[in-house]
Amino acid sequence: GRISAMKTRYISVAAGDGREFLIPNEDLVTQKVTNWTYTDKNTLVKVNFSTNYEADPRLVCKLANEIAAAAPRAIKLKPPNCILVEFAEAGMRFALTFWIADPDGMDNVKSEVMLSLWETFKREGIRVPYPVREIRIRGGALPVETTVEVSS
Template identity: 20%
Template sequence: MPLGDKSYSIVGVLIFLGLFAGLIFLARTAKTLLRSRLLHLTGLNRGTQETVAQIANYALIFFGTIVLLQLAGLDLSSLTIFASVIGVGIGLGLQGIAKEFISGLVLIFERPIQVGDFVNIEGLMGTVERISVRSTEIRTMDAISVIVPNSRFLESEVINWSHQNPVSRLTLPVGVAYGINLHMVREALIQAAKEHSDVLLQPEPQVLFKGFGDNSLDFDLLVWIANPPQQFKIKSDLYFRIEEILRDRSLEIPFPQRDLHIRSGSVPLELSPQLSESLSQLSTSLTKWLEFQSNTNSWHKSNSRIDSKESS
């Protein structure tokens, strides 16, 4: 089998393919050992460990392939132009992959997000399960795994509740009826907050009086939590407890109301000339039809009387 200035036998090609397969196996084994024996001792998170192991795997395959080609006697310098053309074509076709790869490296080394963080990216909310060089896996609140390209984390606004300090604040709007003692409302809301085990006592829960609404006096209950993934459950528990306390203390929660005032009298109505003419014609036709019906009924009654006299 000729290749450039050299020729290779079928046996030689098979040997080369066998060595290449052995190289792939060796690279995968090295990746597994690196991840299980060394990287877990560094304290890096799972995503970083996986990325470092994957890069080592690709590097070993790349350099091992070059060594095998040189051992086979292939002049790599003669393939420079061909490799350049192929490289340009591959580069144009793999721009997206290269973009995700670079984004993955930025995420790994800058670490704006880490495995275990609770994040919200463009409405997608969940826990980061894995960070690789191409994509990031997020497990949503519905236990669904979503694969997100790494570039989205650099190009979009990302809310990371777990970054550096997982403590975050929740705001619970509450409305009560007019005429209720405001201090009693404040005490009830503070009591509900302090009774919940997931609400932090420092910083202390706060109650803010927002103002006078259309149908209610509006308050905000501000509480601090250290477990952002449980924020929706904590809110639900607090609302349940708030309703119980307000009901026990006879503090009314209002519902929207609307007062209608009906004014007597005539309302001037302006009509267009065309509509006025049409209504006038309709009124004339209706009057003529009623007169015709009245005359017809009178004629029938007159005939009935004549017939009755003749029969008698």
């Protein structure tokens, strides 16, 4: 957010989504404050995503880095970085980071990179995982004439 007013008892911070936070001055003096743009407006954008286990993780990272580097607001002097962070139940999890020059509209930049990831993955045959559920019935089999319908 941006400081929209400084009063004797509080500071008003306007968030990018329309909310406004009133922060008592005492909190600013006695508690930890994080300011992303005090001396430098450069902002790190982090995009978390997953692929299935059939994907080549090195190719996934290469494609993700190319997509982030091609983002119009990405800082060219600070190259993006994609790492494999976890072998999860449903697939591999990755973290892609890249820098932009100003935090304004950061969610829009992140969304555009995610959409480009989606389009590239579809073109390359890389699938995003989805949970698979298996139902097991204990205590014997169902009679043959019984049917079970599952609806979403």
